Amino acid sequence: MSLLSPELDAFVAIVKKGTVHGAAKEIGLTQTGVTQRVRNLERKIGNTLFTRSRKGMNLTQEGEALFVYCQKVLDIEGETLSSIQGSTIQKNIRIQIAGSSSIMRARVIPSTVKAIEQFKDLTFTYHITDDESPVRYLKSGECQMAVMHPFEVPNEMDAKRLEPEIYIMVAPYEWKNRDIKEMVKNERLVDFNYGDKVTLSFLKKYGLVQLAKKEGHYVNNTDALVSLITEGHGYSVLSKRFLEPYIKSKQLVQIMPEAFSKLDFALAWYPRHEMPKYFKKLIDLIN
Numbered sequence: 001m002s003l004l005s006p007e008l009d010a011f012v013a014i015v016k017k018g019t020v021h022g023a024a025k026e027i028g029l030t031q032t033g034v035t036q037r038v039r040n041l042e043r044k045i046g047n048t049l050f051t052r053s054r055k056g057m058n059l060t061q062e063g064e065a066l067f068v069y070c071q072k073v074l075d076i077e078g079e080t081l082s083s084i085q086g087s088t089i090q091k092n093i094r095i096q097i098a099g100s101s102s103i104m105r106a107r108v109i110p111s112t113v114k115a116i117e118q119f120k121d122l123t124f125t126y127h128i129t130d131d132e133s134p135v136r137y138l139k140s141g142e143c144q145m146a147v148m149h150p151f152e153v154p155n156e157m158d159a160k161r162l163e164p165e166i167y168i169m170v171a172p173y174e175w176k177n178r179d180i181k182e183m184v185k186n187e188r189l190v191d192f193n194y195g196d197k198v199t200l201s202f203l204k205k206y207g208l209v210q211l212a213k214k215e216g217h218y219v220n221n222t223d224a225l226v227s228l229i230t231e232g233h234g235y236s237v238l239s240k241r242f243l244e245p246y247i248k249s250k251q252l253v254q255i256m257p258e259a260f261s262k263l264d265f266a267l268a269w270y271p272r273h274e275m276p277k278y279f280k281k282l283i284d285l286i287n
Helices: 005-016 021-025 029-046 061-085 101-115 135-139 179-187 197-205 222-230 240-247 277-285
Strands: 052-053 056-059 093-099 122-128 145-148 158-161 163-171 235-241 253-254 260-265 267-269
Touching: 005 021, 005 029, 021 029, 029 122, 029 158, 056 061, 093 197, 093 277, 101 122, 101 145, 101 163, 101 222, 101 235, 101 240, 101 277, 135 145, 135 267, 163 197, 163 222, 163 240, 197 235, 197 253, 197 260, 222 235, 222 240, 222 260, 235 240, 240 253, 267 277
Parallel strands: 093 122, 093 145
Antiparallel strands: 052 056, 145 267, 158 267, 163 235, 163 253, 163 260
């Protein structure tokens, strides 16, 4: 059972599956039936909701706004039906959250899974966004929450300031006695991408940026990144919370133990007049 109209059901199915074919299989209609429903919806609204490309269906700005509305309805649907019809209604609720890999691994995932014991029907999808701003995932409706830098939060969104994240420099444990300047001059930086602002800010703060090699190793996966470092291919500046297990097991060593930098983050979401209990709980848990 869905509280959305048939046209909106078809619209949501296309967004989730990315194609009319996938949406048709999802809701048990022909492709023609799905297309007709969306065209009827576009006529009612007076706006085009999708642009079509070889890769599939892409939301227009108007489509993004409509999908945010649909997400709000779907988020409260399970609780509404349960309160009306009793515990016989079982509605799976999927929460999608976007953020950088280190933030997700060290803070978001450990925090959010605590809600599963209280809300048995919650399931999660975590989107890693090391190469782009997570704002896109919120605006497109792909996520209901995202962790980002405070200055990235659009005016139309609500947000909660999180505790600042501490970043430190690490290297293979075998390098623990090396001179820091010699190391930076002769070894390569290992990072997510060429323009990583966290690493550059750290190196500038401690007068090391001029010594660093211009070319480093880049990989958009935290496990692969750490593997490169532990195998002796360079050094990096990463979240202290994320690195703690590797330092404790002596796979990595913190270079300049007193040196660190702080970075502010915020949890953002679209405003909700009727906020489900599980949504509020997740906001409280992510710090």
